[in-house]
Amino acid sequence: MTELADRADRAATLYEAVGGTEGLRRLSNTFYEAVLADLLLAPVFADFTPTHVEHVTVWLAEIFAGPADFTADLGGHQALLRAHLGLSITEEQRLRWMELMAAAVDKELPDDELLRRRVLEYFDWGTRIARDVSAASVGEDLGDPGPTPRWGWDGLA
Known part of the structure; x- marks a missing residue:
């Protein structure tokens, strides 16, 4: 079966396909449990709180075409970007982040x-x-990043 034919049998959005907010919450919990135990990544999340998992869940829901609550309640795209200012994330940390997320995706998302x-x-x-x-400093002007992006079956919408 082709990818296009496969999609006819799928949920309309990635949000629905991952199991909605609950599926994204499970994914986020599994992922951050691994991150906080990881020697390379734990320092990046030194200020981590349980609220972080919920904010990520709400962000992902909006990204994957679910409720737009991150924009409505948590400051939207600009707020998400500002939260990363000054963290000085390295490529090694980014790749490790991806490894741990891939493991969480394998565990928590549908096959x-x-x-x-x-x-x-x-x-x-x-x-x-x-x-x-x-890499930018805290307080640096990021300009207008535009609205929160949306990601679907064809990638960036």
Whole structure:
């Protein structure tokens, strides 16, 4: 079966396909449990709180075409980017982040190759932006990054 034919049997959005907010919450919890135990990544999350998992869950829901609550309640795209300022994320840390996220995706998301690939493509794209933004100083003007991006079955919408 072709990828296009496969999609006819899939949920309309990645948000629905991952199991909605609950699926994203499980993914985030599994991922951050690994991150906080990781010697390379734990220092990046020195100020981590349980609220962080919920904010990431809400962000991912919006990215994958679910409720736009991150924009409505948590400051949108600009706030997410500002949260990464001054973290000085290295490429080694970004790649380790991707390894741990891939493991969480394998554990928590449905066994659907296209779904997992699209979700990981988003994370690869997003972690590159986070790494680049993290080199800027806290308080630096990022300009207007535009609205919160959306990621679907064809990638960036």
